Amino acid sequence: MAATKEEIVEGLAEIVNEIAGIPTEDVQLEKSFTDDLDVDSLSMVEVVVAAEERFGVKIPDDDVKNLKTVGDAVDYILNHQD
Amino acid sequence: MNATHHTVVVTGIGATTPLGGDSASTWEGLLAGRSGVRALEREWAAELPVRIAAQAAVDPSEVLPRPLARKLDRSAQFALIAAREAWADAGFEGRAGENGQVDPGRLGAVVASGIGGVTTLLDQYDVLKEKGVRRVSPHTVPMLMPNGPSANVGLEVGAQAGVHTPVSACASGAEAVGYAVEMIRTGRADVVVAGGTEAAIHPLPIAAFANMMALSKNEGDPEKVSRPYDKARDGFVLGEGAGVVVLESAEHAARRGAKVYCEVLGQGLSADNHHIAQPEPTGRGISDALQSLLEATGLKPSEVAHLNAHATSTPQGDVAEIKALRKVLGSDLDHVAISATKSMTGHLLGGAGGIETVATVLALHHRTAPPTINVDDLDEEIDADIVTGGPRSLGEGPLVAINNSFGFGGHNVVVAFRTA
Numbered sequence: 001m002a003a004t005k006e007e008i009v010e011g012l013a014e015i016v017n018e019i020a021g022i023p024t025e026d027v028q029l030e031k032s033f034t035d036d037l038d039v040d041s042l043s044m045v046e047v048v049v050a051a052e053e054r055f056g057v058k059i060p061d062d063d064v065k066n067l068k069t070v071g072d073a074v075d076y077i078l079n080h081q082d
Numbered sequence: 083m084n085a086t087h088h089t090v091v092v093t094g095i096g097a098t099t100p101l102g103g104d105s106a107s108t109w110e111g112l113l114a115g116r117s118g119v120r121a122l123e124r125e126w127a128a129e130l131p132v133r134i135a136a137q138a139a140v141d142p143s144e145v146l147p148r149p150l151a152r153k154l155d156r157s158a159q160f161a162l163i164a165a166r167e168a169w170a171d172a173g174f175e176g177r178a179g180e181n182g183q184v185d186p187g188r189l190g191a192v193v194a195s196g197i198g199g200v201t202t203l204l205d206q207y208d209v210l211k212e213k214g215v216r217r218v219s220p221h222t223v224p225m226l227m228p229n230g231p232s233a234n235v236g237l238e239v240g241a242q243a244g245v246h247t248p249v250s251a252c253a254s255g256a257e258a259v260g261y262a263v264e265m266i267r268t269g270r271a272d273v274v275v276a277g278g279t280e281a282a283i284h285p286l287p288i289a290a291f292a293n294m295m296a297l298s299k300n301e302g303d304p305e306k307v308s309r310p311y312d313k314a315r316d317g318f319v320l321g322e323g324a325g326v327v328v329l330e331s332a333e334h335a336a337r338r339g340a341k342v343y344c345e346v347l348g349q350g351l352s353a354d355n356h357h358i359a360q361p362e363p364t365g366r367g368i369s370d371a372l373q374s375l376l377e378a379t380g381l382k383p384s385e386v387a388h389l390n391a392h393a394t395s396t397p398q399g400d401v402a403e404i405k406a407l408r409k410v411l412g413s414d415l416d417h418v419a420i421s422a423t424k425s426m427t428g429h430l431l432g433g434a435g436g437i438e439t440v441a442t443v444l445a446l447h448h449r450t451a452p453p454t455i456n457v458d459d460l461d462e463e464i465d466a467d468i469v470t471g472g473p474r475s476l477g478e479g480p481l482v483a484i485n486n487s488f489g490f491g492g493h494n495v496v497v498a499f500r501t502a
Contacts, residue, residue, distance in 0.1 A: 043221075046221075
């Protein structure tokens with residue numbers, strides 16, 4: 001069953017918390033992964049792989065560079081989940 | 083000595099070892115003659131020929147925040163913890179360039195490891211096999227590269243004068259200290275954070291060291307197994323952890339009013355040119371290194387009061403080292419208080435030169451040589467004054483101490499220190 005937007009935000013917040021140690025409540029749609037959430041390019045790969053597993057999507061490397069904010073990732077997952 | 087060469091002093095120390103999570107608890111453990119060797123209570127240990135090790139007293143995951151720890155190999159975690167302690171102990175607050183205390187362009191880092199991120203390499207290979215390519219951590223390369231600990235310490239303190247990683251197996255930590263000394267002496271840097279780290283307690287390195295007959299296979303009380311100079315010694319015990327010092331030019335230290343533990347007189351280096359892993363039985367390479375130390379520093383054998391021996395508890399190596407010392411120091415060796423701290427810490431491989439530098443510096447600072455434990459029946463080939471039965475006072479006046487470190491490959495590094 002496809003996840004709702006709220007579920008995706010909540011899931012990403014948990015992933016970012018696990019990887020970068022940012023409190024889940026600080027992981028909001030407009031936040032930039034690199035500038036606001038201490039997720040560098042290597043850690044972003046970890047976020048992507050964790051998100052793929054959790055939401056059952058494939059996020060090709062070429063698409064990862066377009067995921068600047070949490071909102072970008074949420075939209076991508078919403079549009080690509082089964 | 084060339085007039086443009088700078089005097090180097092030690093202004094900070096840090097360690098995390100099988101005896102304690104910092105240099106103070108490590109020193110306390112050394113003086114108390116406490117062994118850090120324990121049975122390996124791990125599932126994977128059951129089928130190994132050796133089931134003991136000297137694991138770190140404080141797990142680095144208890145000290146570092148999780149998001150940082152998961153991006154660092156265990157060897158880099160140890161290095162960072164020891165470096166932070168040494169940096170703060172030297173009186174530095176925050177990173178170079180932000181603290182107004184040291185110019186980043188005059189700050190270096192030289193932290194070595196013998197093996198590098200071996201547990202990361204092996205764990206990630208397990209991930210590859212069990213979970214697939216996609217799950218291999220993107221942090222794998224920076225975690226497994228042998229320069230990872232040095233680079234992470236350099237980033238932590240803000241070093242821009244150079245970040246280096248000499249690799250010479252079990253001599254790596256001492257070679258790092260020697261390299262750092264030269265950076266300051268020749269004017270490349272004012273301050274260098276230097277030392278050694280290792281984290282190789284994993285079934286593969288244990289199996290490999292055991293199969294080359296380097297590890298003790300003694301199945302008795304783990305605390306009694308590391309026994310340098312004792313007749314019943316039969317190999318080393320693998321240890322883990324890190325030791326780091328802050329080295330500084332005497333002028334820079336004086337300018338900022340830093341406390342000074344001791345001076346670093348200099349180093350001697352040589353290569354055995356004998357065998358890839360066996361010690362040269364007469365200690366020829368070691369005596370060459372000691373001789374070059376005396377020539378480089380003008381140090382007289384009669385001035386040496388204390389020596390932290392390499393002494394890993396192997397039948398051949400311990401004897402070869404003492405033979406070399408006797409050859410170079412002659413009858414003056416009778417007045418050198420020798421400590422084999424690996425009897426308590428186990429052998430930290432590339433970390434050994436780091437923690438034994440810290441132990442040597444503290445021995446001068448406290449004017450006390452730590453004991454060598456488990457010497458129940460001294461090998462008669464050990465013709466030297468081994469400190470046993472408790473710590474020994476080194477007395478008053480100027481004191482010189484030497485730290486010896488040797489590595490597979492025939493690398494010999496000896497570094498001399500003098501009370502400030």
